[in-house]
Amino acid sequence: MFKKFTSEDVSGQNQVKASVQRKIRQSIADEYPGLELVLDDLLPKKSPLIVAKCQNHLNLVVVNNVPLFFNIRYGPYMPTLRLLHQYPTIMKKFQVDRGAIKFVLAGANIMCPGLTSKGGLLDEDVDAERPVAIMAEGKQHALAIGFTKMSAKDIKAINKGIGVDNMHYLNDGLWKMERLD
Structure with missing residues (x-):
């Protein structure tokens, strides 16, 4: 999926509204209960959350220019390997x-x-x-x-x-x- 992925594959970046940001935070919290304690550090409420849209219905969740999660279409959010490490x-x-x-x-x-x-x-x-x-x-x-x-x-x-x-x-x-x- 990310074999030849580059920044040129990103077709658009949007800062999401607070309601969408809450929805993303909630779905990540539901999927990964182990992140509950550090979720405020990873996805700060005051910091802008950017969703980068890529080819093949791929979305990247980006905070402070660092990709943290990705999903395909409306599937579950998955952490990047750097975050998993x-x-x-x-x-x-x-x-x-x-x-x-x-x-x-x-x-x-x-x-x-x-x-x-x-x-x-x-x-x-x-x-x-x-x-x-x-x-x-x-x-x-x-x-x-x-x-x-x-x-x-x-x-x-x-x-x-x-x-x-x-x-x-x-x-x-x-x-x-x-x-x-």
Whole structure:
């Protein structure tokens, strides 16, 4: 999704009204209860919140020129990897085995066998169509953020095909864009 993403892909930036800002804050607070204590620091009420519209119905939530969250169409907001590295406990986690790491870092979707093999781990209570952090076997920080195509129970039971869509990974265009000017 962000493989060749650059600032030229941003078609427009709008400072949102206070009512829209409250709605965005509330949906982020509902999705990530672990951010409750730091949400005022991340999305200050007095600071302008900018939504950058990009190609393919992608929206970036930007505060002080720093992209913090993104979503597609009207889907759930997902944190950027930089934000996830600051607050690693806010998302449910899936872990891929060592063999899958290079493919995930190249932008490939996460296949079920990479999650269910010896080095993989699944958070059992994750439903389908939920954002998850993709961890790597033997590594401390997340290497990607994904969107589940099926529930963790189905991934374990079926063990075939794509389990998680890779939305944002280390060294993609959004990772390289530390600031949006």
